[in-house]
Amino acid sequence: QVQLVESGGGLVQSGGSLRLSCAASGRTVSGYTMGWFRQPPGKEREFVSGISWSGSSAYFADSVRGRFTMSRDAVKNTVYLQMNTLKSDDTGVYYCAASFRRAAASSKEYDYWGQGTQVTVSS
Numbered sequence: 001q002v003q004l005v006e007s008g009g010g011l012v013q014s015g016g017s018l019r020l021s022c023a024a025s026g027r028t029v030s031g032y033t034m035g036w037f038r039q040p041p042g043k044e045r046e047f048v049s050g051i052s053w054s055g056s057s058a059y060f061a062d063s064v065r066g067r068f069t070m071s072r073d074a075v076k077n078t079v080y081l082q083m084n085t086l087k088s089d090d091t092g093v094y095y096c097a098a099s100f101r102r103a104a105a106s107s108k109e110y111d112y113w114g115q116g117t118q119v120t121v122s123s
Contacts, residue, residue, distance in 0.1 A: 002112040009117030020081040022096030033099040040092040
């Protein structure tokens with residue numbers, strides 16, 4: 001079993017930045033793909049970004065590419081989502097997730113989920 005805990009959400013003005021963290025505990029997450037998803041108000045959950053736990057490259061949804069970066073700290077068992085140039089459309093609950101599958105980008109491919117952290121971007 002893997003436990004994921006997100007932190008770092010909050011209220012920010014349009015154009016601002018936030019960094020989300022996701023701390024993993026329990027079973028080792030070595031070899032897992034880690035991902036970030038978000039659920040805007042009244043909409044379905046959508047993929048934001050993913051990264052191989054042992055890799056150095058991340059992949060992103062078109063809507064955030066160039067503004068968001070994702071990284072991981074294997075020693076701390078933590079992944080991060082740096083969000084820059086935030087827009088009102090980025091508002092939502094952000095979830096961290098872990099997958100057994102490589103390059104997973106669908107919520108159905110993820111096996112463990114955090115509880116989510118709220119990000120609100122004011123215009």
